[in-house]
Amino acid sequence: MAQRRTSVWQPFFLAGDSRSAVVDAARELESLGYSRIWSSAGFGTSVPPRFREILDGTTDIGVATGIASIWHVPATDAVDFTDSATRAHPGRFLLGLGASHAAVVDGDSTKYRKPYSKMVEYIDALDAAGQTPEQRVLAALGPKMLKLARNRSAGAHPYFTTVEHTVEAREALGSDPLLAPEVAVVLDDDPAAARATARQYTTGYLALPNYTNNLRRFGWSGADFADGGSDRLVDALIPWGSIEQVTAGIEAHFAGGADEVTIQVLNGGNAKQFPAEEFRALAAALI
Template structure:
């Protein structure tokens, strides 16, 4: 059975307590795990530690932390500490993010993203084993590092994100899971072939690689308002987050829409960019409308072959009331 998880929002929350409260509510409603993406809001480590303090059963995880703003050894230390602090409920999601974040926000050169992700997985696993880390990679070098405390038991599993064929192949070959973001159903199916190829190259069973589909959702009695919020969200990602999501959408057969949304956004025509997310594209990428409509659309995504979990996410402009209504509308049965 496909699990239902939740992406805590990084925007439009007045306080850390508000963010944590959404995770507490998700536990009450039966969601399996609360993910926290680290972008321009609060840092993921503090937020997840606070959530672990106020919950008992719900899993916690990063989706994602990038592989440039922290060293690989520090990511390993952090994973070990959050696993200890949460009583074994932590799962690490990491990935390279994109140039807009890495170069624009963190001042790091966005080079060798796939190799860097592979080497981070290697080093983090080594750290979590409790062994001394002596690693001489193409990107990552570490000498003489070892945890001073006992390693976590069990070690947290490591997921990676990926949108292009080679990135998804890497997930299948080396990671414990793959996070799919900004995909249509057909786009997800296409990338599953890359995941299987990666698993074959790593002499692994693809069924052991947990797939999580991050699905933008907005469920309100006023279905058109919900759809407007979701349109704004998708237009921002395609048009305003560099070329990363634009290119991913184009690879899925939506080249014209991707280029139109991106160009309009970059030219400052943001209202027109939002309008360029037509109904077909909105429904292909998310679940937005009345609660009944959204529940049915989520079930359709969950029925995808090869999918293990859906992560319900929210429009970036969603206020606490919109988030709570959506959480409740699509809560696990």
């Protein structure tokens, strides 16, 4: 396993209106010791320039797409962006790729077919354009995609998963590839309030079959997916409570085999408000 990393996953870095506010937030995370900033690349036809702006505005912190959709960003564009970012900032940019979801793939309803085969074709195109496996990771959930991540990328960036998945993913990947699960957290020790905040996040994801099918493999059922998730499922997916309780939940992923945990602080669905205070507290406890 690689050296332990504590990183940030935050929609703010794509959703934030102000370039200066985004770069200021990135600089603070860098000063706090976080290893990498992950954020969605959205669903446009290219990797957003915001990722390059963060790289240009910081010195050492890594930057990664979590994820760029293989249905939206052409492979040639992904290679061009990665090459440009790597030339300017060697070793700091990582291309996270994912098969996304049928519900967000535009066009013909039959377009979202055989996402695994689509990923293989996409990686073939990246290879043909000269990209090396070390420059990318896959948003792998199931066994086949985890094996593909092991064999043809630097590792896996699972999203919306439990500690049990982290354990399985490490076993599937072996000891060397990167395993960087996203872990959403709520710093609120009131159970009702914390779970209500968590359900603003879980409700949308539990409508996506890729995630629910993955959770079913670990024994969760339809009853757990209703109304934003059962208490038991919410608690398994999202560490909440005091700083000590939240960090214990994050540490469980490290103990399960993660060598990088990408922390998403949930702040009531406000993607344009950066939760700086929470990231300061987490850095003090974890880094």
